Amino acid sequence: MxxxxxxxxxxxxxxxxxxxxxxxxxxxxxxxxxxxxxxxxxxxxxxxxxxxxxxxxxxxxxxxxxxxxxRRVALTMVRRHRLLETFLVSELGYSWDEVHVEAELLEHAVSDLFVERLAAKLGNPARDPHGDPIPTAEGTVPRIDAHRLSELDPGHTGRIARISDENPDLLRYLAQERISLDTDVTVVRRKPFGGPLVVRIDEGDGSRDFDVADEVAGAVWVRNGPPHAGCALEPGS
The missing domain is CATH 1.10.10.10 (Winged helix-like DNA-binding domain superfamily/Winged helix DNA-binding domain)
Structure with missing residues (x-):
């Protein structure tokens, strides 16, 4: 209901x-x-x-x-929102910077039955287009062991697990730079005198160094290991 x-x-x-x-x-x-x-x-x-x-x-x-x-009510709404974002990207061709506002409008209108059928249609995904975990129908949350890029030391290697969706302009910028979820990154160094963080982006057939501004480094979360590995469930209570 x-x-x-x-x-x-x-x-x-x-x-x-x-x-x-x-x-x-x-x-x-x-x-x-x-x-x-x-x-x-x-x-x-x-x-x-x-x-x-x-x-x-x-x-x-x-x-x-x-x-x-x-918390139970919140997780119900978060589940709705993130499933709708996933549907809009995977089925309707929305870009990841467009879906937040649309999902905000739709999440209050759809029924519980619609949400569960949507989840089944999508294959019960564990994360949304930005890497945020999608709570299960039972109220558990996939726990992601990840850290902000800004907190990592030089030499740290991992995969991008989450990118904050608070700023659509930032999402568009990263898309233009071909940086997305599951991109392999290595922290190279911090440029002197308050300069940007330099990371190495692995593109499969090669790599490139990329200067990351503080706002971007604070919005990107990185985890060790392959995508989805070690994803535990956190109780919703």
Whole structure:
């Protein structure tokens, strides 16, 4: 059955989850307002509603954390969103920088039955076009052991496992530079005086060095080993 929660409620819990998915610090009300593009007063009112619904824990001036039920709702929405993104790319020919907004619109309209049939049609994929893990119907999340490119030392070799979809321009730029998921990379060096990070891109029949700006290095995640290897399931609770 489709959730009886409002679209706004679903957006809030999904945003809270997404903020902490790739780092440990919980989200604050002001950060939530910035990510959703709404006033702080609107966030304060909605957080009170979410707390009344049992979806978040929050104390005045403190961080906002999902409850077990809030996490369940968030994972349901994340699953919808990422399956829709995958469908738009693999079946309708969208590019990876176009799908986020479309999926935001569609995720509130489709039924649970549609989502599960879509998952089956796609072969129950473990990740979306940007490398973000797709939660299972049971609420488990494929865990990816990956690190930001900006955190890696010279000599580190791995494969690109995830690229943040926050900035469509960055995605278009990487596509133009033929850099995508599962690209093999080696960290070469950091250029002096605050210069860019130099990485070596393996293109199968050769390699090339590429200068990576800080914004790009912070948005690209790299893991060791072949694609999808060592992908464990993290409980959704």
């Amino acid at each position: 489709k959730s009886q929660l409002s679209s706004s409620t679903e957006d809030y819990v999904k945003t809270i989850y997404a903020f902490t998915e790739w780092q440990d610090a919980p989200i604050t009300s002001s950060q939530l307002a910035a990510r959703l593009g709404v006033a702080n007063s609107s966030v304060s009112e909605m957080v009170r509603k979410l707390k009344d619904l049992g979806l978040v824990d929050h104390r005045p001036y403190g961080a906002v954390r999902l409850t077990q039920e809030g």
